Amino acid sequence: xxxxxxxxxxxxxxxxxxxxxxxxxxxVREKQILDAAVRVFSEHGYHEASMDEVSEVAGVSKPMIYxxxxxxxxxxxxxxxxxxxxLLEAIVAGVxxxxxxxxxxxxxxxxxxEFVGGNKQSWRVLHRQVISQGGPFSDEVLAMRSRAITLxxxxxxxxxxxxxxDEHAQKSTEAMSxxxxxxxxxxxxxxxxxxxxPTRTVVAWLMNLVWMGFGxxxxxxxxxxxxx
Amino acid sequence: xxxxxxxxxxxxxxxxxxxxxxxxxxxVREKQILDAAVRVFSEHGYHEASMDEVSEVAGVSKPMIYxxxxxxxxxxxxxxxxxxxxLLEAIVAGVxxxxxxxxxxxxxxxxxxEFVGGNKQSWRVLHRQVISQGGPFSDEVLAMRSRAITLxxxxxxxxxxxxxxDEHAQKSTEAMSxxxxxxxxxxxxxxxxxxxxPTRTVVAWLMNLVWMGFGxxxxxxxxxxxxx
Amino acid sequence: xxxxxxxxxxxxxxxxxxxxxxxxxxxVREKQILDAAVRVFSEHGYHEASMDEVSEVAGVSKPMIYxxxxxxxxxxxxxxxxxxxxLLEAIVAGVxxxxxxxxxxxxxxxxxxEFVGGNKQSWRVLHRQVISQGGPFSDEVLAMRSRAITLxxxxxxxxxxxxxxDEHAQKSTEAMSxxxxxxxxxxxxxxxxxxxxPTRTVVAWLMNLVWMGFGxxxxxxxxxxxxx
Amino acid sequence: xxxxxxxxxxxxxxxxxxxxxxxxxxxVREKQILDAAVRVFSEHGYHEASMDEVSEVAGVSKPMIYxxxxxxxxxxxxxxxxxxxxLLEAIVAGVxxxxxxxxxxxxxxxxxxEFVGGNKQSWRVLHRQVISQGGPFSDEVLAMRSRAITLxxxxxxxxxxxxxxDEHAQKSTEAMSxxxxxxxxxxxxxxxxxxxxPTRTVVAWLMNLVWMGFGxxxxxxxxxxxxx
DNA sequence: AATGAATGAGAGTTCATTCAT
DNA sequence: CATGAATGAACTCTCATTCAT
Numbered sequence: 001x002x003x004x005x006x007x008x009x010x011x012x013x014x015x016x017x018x019x020x021x022x023x024x025x026x027x028v029r030e031k032q033i034l035d036a037a038v039r040v041f042s043e044h045g046y047h048e049a050s051m052d053e054v055s056e057v058a059g060v061s062k063p064m065i066y067x068x069x070x071x072x073x074x075x076x077x078x079x080x081x082x083x084x085x086x087l088l089e090a091i092v093a094g095v096x097x098x099x100x101x102x103x104x105x106x107x108x109x110x111x112x113x114e115f116v117g118g119n120k121q122s123w124r125v126l127h128r129q130v131i132s133q134g135g136p137f138s139d140e141v142l143a144m145r146s147r148a149i150t151l152x153x154x155x156x157x158x159x160x161x162x163x164x165x166d167e168h169a170q171k172s173t174e175a176m177s178x179x180x181x182x183x184x185x186x187x188x189x190x191x192x193x194x195x196x197x198p199t200r201t202v203v204a205w206l207m208n209l210v211w212m213g214f215g216x217x218x219x220x221x222x223x224x225x226x227x228x
Numbered sequence: 229x230x231x232x233x234x235x236x237x238x239x240x241x242x243x244x245x246x247x248x249x250x251x252x253x254x255x256v257r258e259k260q261i262l263d264a265a266v267r268v269f270s271e272h273g274y275h276e277a278s279m280d281e282v283s284e285v286a287g288v289s290k291p292m293i294y295x296x297x298x299x300x301x302x303x304x305x306x307x308x309x310x311x312x313x314x315l316l317e318a319i320v321a322g323v324x325x326x327x328x329x330x331x332x333x334x335x336x337x338x339x340x341x342e343f344v345g346g347n348k349q350s351w352r353v354l355h356r357q358v359i360s361q362g363g364p365f366s367d368e369v370l371a372m373r374s375r376a377i378t379l380x381x382x383x384x385x386x387x388x389x390x391x392x393x394d395e396h397a398q399k400s401t402e403a404m405s406x407x408x409x410x411x412x413x414x415x416x417x418x419x420x421x422x423x424x425x426p427t428r429t430v431v432a433w434l435m436n437l438v439w440m441g442f443g444x445x446x447x448x449x450x451x452x453x454x455x456x
Numbered sequence: 457x458x459x460x461x462x463x464x465x466x467x468x469x470x471x472x473x474x475x476x477x478x479x480x481x482x483x484v485r486e487k488q489i490l491d492a493a494v495r496v497f498s499e500h501g502y503h504e505a506s507m508d509e510v511s512e513v514a515g516v517s518k519p520m521i522y523x524x525x526x527x528x529x530x531x532x533x534x535x536x537x538x539x540x541x542x543l544l545e546a547i548v549a550g551v552x553x554x555x556x557x558x559x560x561x562x563x564x565x566x567x568x569x570e571f572v573g574g575n576k577q578s579w580r581v582l583h584r585q586v587i588s589q590g591g592p593f594s595d596e597v598l599a600m601r602s603r604a605i606t607l608x609x610x611x612x613x614x615x616x617x618x619x620x621x622d623e624h625a626q627k628s629t630e631a632m633s634x635x636x637x638x639x640x641x642x643x644x645x646x647x648x649x650x651x652x653x654p655t656r657t658v659v660a661w662l663m664n665l666v667w668m669g670f671g672x673x674x675x676x677x678x679x680x681x682x683x684x
Numbered sequence: 685x686x687x688x689x690x691x692x693x694x695x696x697x698x699x700x701x702x703x704x705x706x707x708x709x710x711x712v713r714e715k716q717i718l719d720a721a722v723r724v725f726s727e728h729g730y731h732e733a734s735m736d737e738v739s740e741v742a743g744v745s746k747p748m749i750y751x752x753x754x755x756x757x758x759x760x761x762x763x764x765x766x767x768x769x770x771l772l773e774a775i776v777a778g779v780x781x782x783x784x785x786x787x788x789x790x791x792x793x794x795x796x797x798e799f800v801g802g803n804k805q806s807w808r809v810l811h812r813q814v815i816s817q818g819g820p821f822s823d824e825v826l827a828m829r830s831r832a833i834t835l836x837x838x839x840x841x842x843x844x845x846x847x848x849x850d851e852h853a854q855k856s857t858e859a860m861s862x863x864x865x866x867x868x869x870x871x872x873x874x875x876x877x878x879x880x881x882p883t884r885t886v887v888a889w890l891m892n893l894v895w896m897g898f899g900x901x902x903x904x905x906x907x908x909x910x911x912x
Numbered sequence: 913a914a915t916g917a918a919t920g921a922g923a924g925t926t927c928a929t930t931c932a933t
Numbered sequence: 934c935a936t937g938a939a940t941g942a943a944c945t946c947t948c949a950t951t952c953a954t
Binding site (some may be wrong): 503504558559562628630631632634635636637638639640641642643645646647650653657658660661662663664665666667668677678679680681 | 731732786787790856858859860862863864865866867868869870871873874875878881885886888889890891892893894895896905906907908909
């Protein structure tokens with residue numbers, strides 16, 4: 001009876017044979033569980049998801065989940081942490097900090113959209129399930145969102161400072177960053193429904209929308225209702 | 229919970245006297261219930277909200293809720309429909325279709341932010357609770373979102389056409405609208421945490437961010453990574 | 457499957473007809489539930505007892521139990537409170553405060569043993585299940601025990617004072633009371649296994665054991681190892 | 685729990701070095717386990733105690749516990765047996781069978797209270813956790829209790845016989861013994877909360893309460909309600 | 913000899929939903 | 934019209950117990 005220690009990875013639960021492979025080391029089991037949890041949470045959302053389904057998909061009994069990852073809330077938080085970490089890593093890795101700010105933004109957005117395109121489940125877990133909940137996960141995801149906004153903010157502030165942005169406009173950069181992040185998220189969702197559009201294109205659209213506007217703003221080229 | 233052994237200690241939307249007013253016409257009861265539901269859903273979110281609390285807050289027994297508004301899901305959908313209708317109404321009412329497109333966008337955004345500022349519960353129900361849910365409410369809210377995006381799209385397309393937007397850019401207007409709506413939502417959330425900022429200001433920020441960029445875009449003044 | 461399609465088989469506290477009597481007023485249901493709980497707790501002890509069995513015996517669904525009496529702990533506390541109240545009431549009602557102290561003790565012990573003899577389940581719940589638990593019920597029952605000890609103590613102190621008990625002996629009355637209560641409890645348990653013995657007899661034994669000794673003590677007629 | 689995701693943060697009875705000492709002879713392991721079990725059971729009670737905690741405190745893996753001591757119930761019974769044996773040994777060893785009966789009782793009670801004072805955990809396991817449980821441990825502990833009662837009974841009977849106790853009183857000795865044991869236990873518990881009282885004193889109190897009364901009883905100097 | 917890994921089974925609890933009045 | 938009373942179904946979480954190594 002040759003027991004195959006084949007592929008552990010893959011969200012696709014575990015094959016029947018793999019199920020027979022017992023006594024896996026803790027790390028592997030944790031990964032299995034997290035993979036399954038991301039999948040289940042992304043499909044049903046936090047509340048509709050049941051630990052039973054997670055354990056089924058993971059091919060692991062519930063007590064193992066509780067032993068390794070803790071409560072449902074803990075498990076969800078672990079998912080968020082992992083996926084958010086991957087997303088931010090991808091963005092940071094995609095940006096060359098030595099280039100001009102607009103190129104940095106471009107690269108960051110591109111990395112972001114590429115991640116979303118390549119990890120739809122991750123994105124769903126991060127975006128769809130978290131923003132709304134008033135629960136304790138907000139912490140996890142809002143922290144990520146804050147980091148993202150901060151990143152953008154730093155970029156904008158850097159640009160603004162360099163170009164001599166006036167104080168009032170400077171104070172607005174945080175709001176702008178929030179708006180930009182929201183626009184990116186919304187566009188990412190739109191994009192999930194229009195997969196034919198190439199990544200480059202959608203990112204270029206967003207860049208043009210926000211970057212040119214921001215450039216005008218910095219140049220003092222503002223729009224005002226008073227003038228109309 | 230009416231038969232809960234614990235102290236009620238919660239919020240009571242109706243006074244003792246109101247409770248004595250029985251045999252109210254259906255309309256009034258429905259409004260009572262919907263008001264309570266919006267309040268409860270906005271506070272706890274769909275899943276954490278309980279029908280018991282809704283009935284308590286409404287001062288109406290649960291069977292009445294089921295008789296008038298149907299299941300929990302139906303009730304939530306009714307909330308969404310009503311609040312979304314109010315929001316769109318407010319926006320439409322705030323826009324003068326005879327003025328220039330940029331002014332129209334300005335007026336629309338202003339109406340939107342004013343609504344959010346004045347109806348925080350409504351906004352919470354609409355935004356925070358709905359985007360995430362993969363459930364059947366998406367229909368309701370996505371429909372609203374689509375209408376909003378369509379409105380913006382029409383505006384942008386109008387502008388583009390007038391100014392002679394090239395085809396490629398034209399195809400992007402839908403995406404742009406999605407991004408704009410997302411930016412608005414995100415900014416509205418940010419604003420809820422920074423109530424000191426006047427409505428005018430936050431709207432102006434957003435206008436500057438997106439309108440100027442859009443203007444540049446239409447003028448063919450595009451940003452492109454190739455040039456950098 | 458968690459779904460319990462089991463037949464109710466086993467102990468049935470209510471007849472089939474009674475089961476059909478639905479929509480009973482809250483009071484009645486609460487009594488039903490408490491009766492069943494006392495029975496189940498007295499049979500299996502707190503921890504081994506399950507809410508399922510309580511609900512079965514009560515002929516009431518579990519949600520009703522939770523709605524009316526709260527958690528398992530609350531339910532147990534309610535049992536203790538009710539039974540302890542009955543016991544103390546019985547004792548107090550059985551004692552004529554105008555007679556001599558020894559008669560009072562006699563009457564109190566008699567009332568106590570009569571209650572135990574007539575309410576074995578109550579006694580089991582009170583005694584067997586509570587003393588040991590370090591949980592939150594101790595409060596309930598230890599309070600009762602304290603009241604009992606205090607009653608006895610007052611009696612002894614009264615006697616002692618009247619007869620001129622020396623100080624050292626006086627300080628010991630609390631300990632004596634504790635011992636007396638313990639002796640009574642233990643004897644009650646013994647008695648449960650020897651039901652042939654009449655109440656009068658067992659009480660007389662106890663009276664003789666402790667009262668005569670106490671009398672000697674008060675008279676200064678003490679035993680001391682030094683003398684032997 | 686060795687594989688618990690939460691911080692261990694608990695009590696560790698064995699040092700790191702001890703943990704490294706593997707391949708211990710069976711006796712030593714059994715003692716380690718029993719010591720830990722007594723400690724854990726005395727702290728949390730039978731039901732609240734978990735095998736996980738026992739294994740943690742013992743520094744021994746759970747399968748070892750099952751291999752050496754059997755099920756949780758078996759383990760508890762083993763604890764009771766050991767501790768009860770020690771208690772009875774202490775009592776027997778403390779009594780000089782050649783002295784007068786009252787001195788024997790005095791010595792036995794003294795030994796008992798000394799044991800309780802010096803082995804509070806043992807006492808808690810024996811008394812607090814066992815009396816209440818309706819489970820299978822009753823056997824173990826009730827056996828011990830029976831032996832204790834028998835001891836006392838023999839003493840009393842001896843006295844009675846010697847002094848010519850009448851038949852009715854003789855039949856009562858068993859009940860008296862039960863009462864005495866209960867009084868002792870209750871007083872021991874009281875004493876645990878009043879550690880300032882010297883052992884001698886508390887024992888003297890009890891002796892005076894019961895011995896003098898018993899003496900009177902034997903002498904036919906009885907109390908009777910009829911006379912009052 | 914010794915244990916990390918694993919689970920079946922069942923506990924308490926809650927909630928949307930519906931009769932019977 | 935209006936509701937107190939009632940429950941089926943499911944969920945999260947825990948624990949004693951045992952393999953496989």
